[in-house]
Amino acid sequence: MIRKILCGAGAVGMSLAASTAAFAQEAAAAAAPTVDKGDTAWMMTSTLLVLMMILPGLALFYGGLARTKNMLSVMTQVGAVACLAMLIWVGWGYSMSFGNDFSGETIKQFISNFDKAFLKGVTADSTAATFSEGVAIPEYVFVCFQMTFAAITVALVLGSVVERMKFSAVMVFGAIWLTIVYFPIAHMVWASSGLFFAMGALDFAGGTVVHINAGVSALVAALMLGKRIGYGKEIMAPHSLTMTGIGTGLLWVGWFGFNAGSALEANGSAGLAMMNTFVATAAAALAWMLAEKLAGHKPSALGFCSGIVAGLVAVTPAAGNSGPLGAIVLGAVAAVICYLAVTKLKVKLGYDDALDAFGVHGIGGMIGAIGTGIVYSSALGGPAGEDWVMADQLKTQFLAVITTIAWAAAGTAISITVAKVLTGLRVAPDAEREGLDLAEHGERAYNY
Amino acid sequence: MIRKILCGAGAVGMSLAASTAAFAQEAAAAAAPTVDKGDTAWMMTSTLLVLMMILPGLALFYGGLARTKNMLSVMTQVGAVACLAMLIWVGWGYSMSFGNDFSGETIKQFISNFDKAFLKGVTADSTAATFSEGVAIPEYVFVCFQMTFAAITVALVLGSVVERMKFSAVMVFGAIWLTIVYFPIAHMVWASSGLFFAMGALDFAGGTVVHINAGVSALVAALMLGKRIGYGKEIMAPHSLTMTGIGTGLLWVGWFGFNAGSALEANGSAGLAMMNTFVATAAAALAWMLAEKLAGHKPSALGFCSGIVAGLVAVTPAAGNSGPLGAIVLGAVAAVICYLAVTKLKVKLGYDDALDAFGVHGIGGMIGAIGTGIVYSSALGGPAGEDWVMADQLKTQFLAVITTIAWAAAGTAISITVAKVLTGLRVAPDAEREGLDLAEHGERAYNY
Amino acid sequence: MIRKILCGAGAVGMSLAASTAAFAQEAAAAAAPTVDKGDTAWMMTSTLLVLMMILPGLALFYGGLARTKNMLSVMTQVGAVACLAMLIWVGWGYSMSFGNDFSGETIKQFISNFDKAFLKGVTADSTAATFSEGVAIPEYVFVCFQMTFAAITVALVLGSVVERMKFSAVMVFGAIWLTIVYFPIAHMVWASSGLFFAMGALDFAGGTVVHINAGVSALVAALMLGKRIGYGKEIMAPHSLTMTGIGTGLLWVGWFGFNAGSALEANGSAGLAMMNTFVATAAAALAWMLAEKLAGHKPSALGFCSGIVAGLVAVTPAAGNSGPLGAIVLGAVAAVICYLAVTKLKVKLGYDDALDAFGVHGIGGMIGAIGTGIVYSSALGGPAGEDWVMADQLKTQFLAVITTIAWAAAGTAISITVAKVLTGLRVAPDAEREGLDLAEHGERAYNY
């Protein structure tokens, strides 16, 4: 279930029509793929589900984990960077990710060209192909759907750097990071000319593009930014797990836009992705709580929430690439490993990933990407064919993961450095102590 | 608008094909029902709406009504038992409720067999029938849709026992209760071989299965568990009606997945169910506030919220079985009676149904089930045919209600007893006083 | 993309069939327009999105901006007036707005007749036309969709009068205002016999009907009600910007029901409206924060939220009438002007528009309505044809705006006056000081 390159069918039709009559006929056929309104309805719904994941979803999930004095800062950073991503997406992001191929053989594996910058040529009538021959959706809908992916990914990165990074630095970082990290990786994974696509890497809904990418970038950013003042000494308990709980619920609901939406059609494949997104997540939530219990602690509400997210992350690349039982196992395994990452690894390595963007999205994403290469097997109920070889697939998955990690790390280092030069990156210690709400935004979240 | 038995058309086709050629042809036709993407889109949307009712909807609605010290406990119990229900649904629930018939004439009225345990035979291509001849939806979508019903129903039961029941007891109770109470009743109501279905009981979206069932079980559980320490003496005011308000809004929005989704298609019947779900609820909200006013009190925000839920509960069995004016009356009547149940009956009988799961879901569900037998009448704008006899229908409705009550009460008594033996059921008094958040989960909901 | 008059196709067929045989055949064809389930699915989803804008969306957005002691009052007023609107809509609102024409030439420009009162003649099989020849949706779905518009508009008005207006006054005001202000203006804009419709005014999703209307009414109501006690002296900071933030997110998500739903189909036009609703909003959010920065202040979280809403308001009439770049500019301009209205104009004129219903919806709506006459131009990427003349369009837009302002102002003056006579309008000073939660509803929002 690998995504094909998608393009405005109108434009394609036209350019082809110019060559030969025979071709022209074929092109005419190709130029008029069926647009099913059921697909369109589902893809618009999915797009909104992903928006709801960002606002209010992620803003609450992250905001609730922060301290009271930084609540608004977290919500505003998440929201504003998402807005910025939307504008940039329209500006050059869509073109760089899903535009037309560069003529250079190498470069076209990494980005597409700028012909579609500012959505040039996209109209209410142009369409984007789906995975089924001759079935398309309105291109605007596809642009919107993919736009929300870009927006949430950059917002996810912020999880590790909140409570100390300047608002202006966030905006500068976001603009650069999207351009040099997100758009290329989205192209590599989802465009037919893209590097990973050509390799045959499996990634149903963006485990690599979104989660490994965001998680690794978050880790690098956190390391470059340094720890929060008082980290490890003061109490930094979540100021409202109620908000985190609401956020968790909205993330789960919204994630179906992500996963079942990535089928691009309202069909049985979307149904399978939905099924898996339910059970992997349910298994992960309970598995995390069980892990806490086995570690001698109480099964916690935050553990429940963390498990939900870990399961969602892990099942993202596998959503349409697994059977339900495979998904359950994948979710449970991811939850346990993320639990260890967050409670043991982080403590040992001593970095301050404030809201565990790396521990959950990074680690969970890797488990998911590798795991997809396993649960894809028909022996485990996955949709792989007879002649599929797990070892080969795993090699491919592994390669895609490694490349993503390297690319994200390098790109983040650059983006953070530029943000530091331009803005100073981190707020003054007094501002950090007082809280970014007052210091950066001049407001308090609560005036009870 | 009674639901037919639903099954993977592929499987049906195959078994039939074995008998005769003539049959085989028919079967081939039957084996390829149309799957409309519009239906699929709507059913996936409906499924997510029901998920949103659970998390964050019900978790907030219930959580807001609890005291601060139990907020996380309520949210986690709701969430975790829903996750458990999802896994069990995939394991044996779907098969027991909507699987193939047992060969025994009696038993097949109560449950179906275990052929589909662990979703055996369900694929991205198998389908489930709808109410329209030859129209189907992907089976995975149907499995998911029904799964959310099971998940929310068991979560609803918890409303009466929060603030004192152990987390482990909740999980044990949930697993047993689903198996011996929910799956059989779902089968009885919705499978064509089911007891109530055969009787011709009307239940559009699960008034019996979900609300009477959950409400009665909640009452029995509350009685077996005993009152909260300090009940009737200490102030137990809702800790955040704001959260309850958010929950109410999400429940209303999500309930359309329940009610309009139960049409199984995106058609005029769904439109009617939507219409009724709007107006019955609006009428109920205002009626509850009016009842407060008439009783000499102030019309309250919690009254508004309670009215919303009472109206939604009452209109559930009637959603596609009534005209809008009938629905308005039904909603208003249910609100007033639930108001009396919650403010007078509960006080008189002295049980501690903490969040009024019985008073609203149980009582409201009964009004709805009986009322559906009235508003169905074409004289009142309902869709009944000419030769429909109200008295007969009412007898059927009544029988279904009584049977459900008895079954739910007995099953709950068993489930709670087992949970007591295995876990002790109730937290220690000190833990109850300190709050289940700290005592059971080691966290606080708020650290302002 | 102007909305045509919509009516039960069955009824149309019948009346036409009476005239001639030739006509009868045509009518028969017209009487059976295609109902696409994809459209139905999308329109049901859109309807729910608008409901979610009201509850919990607007209730939280407004409630968070109020003081703690009035939180429940705000939520309850918003919710209860919306419920009232739903019942009135079914009673006479739908008929007055979208019923059959009066025979009088003048009156039919302002309202339609009462034939469809209490939804007479509407069935699960009747349909409502869309913009595409021969394409229809179930009439119940159209009734529901439009119902949510009426419900949110009257709730929006309350933004200026909260924290001091009696609950009973709100209900009386709501009933009258809907009848004499909202239904006529909805008819004028959206019915083919309506005044503005005939003029050719552009209003894709209700900028005039909803936002100018609500904003101007809010201003008049605030002036008639007078300022809150302590206004300008005491601290009246928002009690929970977190709630306002959640509300903002839900408003944005829900607004796509408004805007993309107003295409009435799941097609490319809906996709365009979606695109514009994303980017205009994103641009507005950042523009408002930038305006704060340029004015020498800190870019604020409330500024972000206000920008979101201002952008949504402005893009409402333009959603399907603009290209994405035009929408970006429109959103940004609206945000800056609303910023000035809220921070400078309000202070200068000295009225107490508590939650800035006029400053954001009124002003933003006007910018949007006029701006739509500009961005419609194909030169700016809009969908206007060759022979379209901007000056003419602007004149039309201007006229529609002026008429709406006058009508809304006069109707509000009448409605508030009646409410004053019947209920006293404003709570007693002591009640205002204590907070309307306790005084009017007998509850507290929070009992931590």
Added chain:
Amino acid sequence: MKFIIAIIKPFKLDEVRDALGALGVAGMTVSEVKGFGRQKGQTEIYRGAEYSTNMLPKVKLEIACSDALAPQVVETIQQSASTDAIGDGKVFVLDLASATRIRTGETGDTAL
């Protein structure tokens, strides 16, 4: 020195603070409290459960001042906080043995 504790109605806080500021009181410490006294509270009802706690939201001021200033402080609070309605609150005066400014270590009247 004296340590003055005043319980007042919340909406009177700004007025009292302004009046004390005019008197030259440089600092004070404010907290939210619940008061229990003659004033009756609103009855709250939640689904039939009635609570009339008589616990009303009040604001507590704590002001350290010199002996000389104390009588004026008390009087100023009494006048500016009064609404002539039940529940206006109380002013309590305690003796203050010593006062220290943390920043400088100064003690006595100059620390205030």
Added chain:
Amino acid sequence: MKFIIAIIKPFKLDEVRDALGALGVAGMTVSEVKGFGRQKGQTEIYRGAEYSTNMLPKVKLEIACSDALAPQVVETIQQSASTDAIGDGKVFVLDLASATRIRTGETGDTAL
């Protein structure tokens, strides 16, 4: 007059207030505080970060009363607030130099 400060367990508040009411104590001021003492708190863990602050929620009562009533008030609190478990709290008595009722300006015992 005396100014009595009592720190008690939150769930004992109603009992103590009733007992004091029976004694004729007409008013008091209540606030939520955190107590630090011998009683150990629950450990809270959030994703591996452990906090055992030993800061426990308590309720503080402030009661002004006549010298005569003071001993009984102290005893009543001590008895009604006791659970015989660690962390039950303390009662402190300070001398009160003066008391004024804001509404009327009355001072002394009649102001209480």
Added chain:
Amino acid sequence: MKFIIAIIKPFKLDEVRDALGALGVAGMTVSEVKGFGRQKGQTEIYRGAEYSTNMLPKVKLEIACSDALAPQVVETIQQSASTDAIGDGKVFVLDLASATRIRTGETGDTAL
């Protein structure tokens, strides 16, 4: 005995508590308050409405201790809470007439 009231900056709480613990102070009661003094607060702006309340979040400590320990307690607080910046707060000392442990009924120094 003495009753010591200290107003400090919130982020200094842990440090002060540790220092007092080292001194042998077994218990204290902590509350969140708002302080009004020389230190200026951030201006808050909400849609053009500007508030600069000068009310800053502070933490109040209440510590009962023996007369002997009191000077050390004051000094320890003064030193550990100081940041040398305006707004560091105050330490007030009042005489404490009596102290009772609720659990046991013990009074005097042993009750602390």
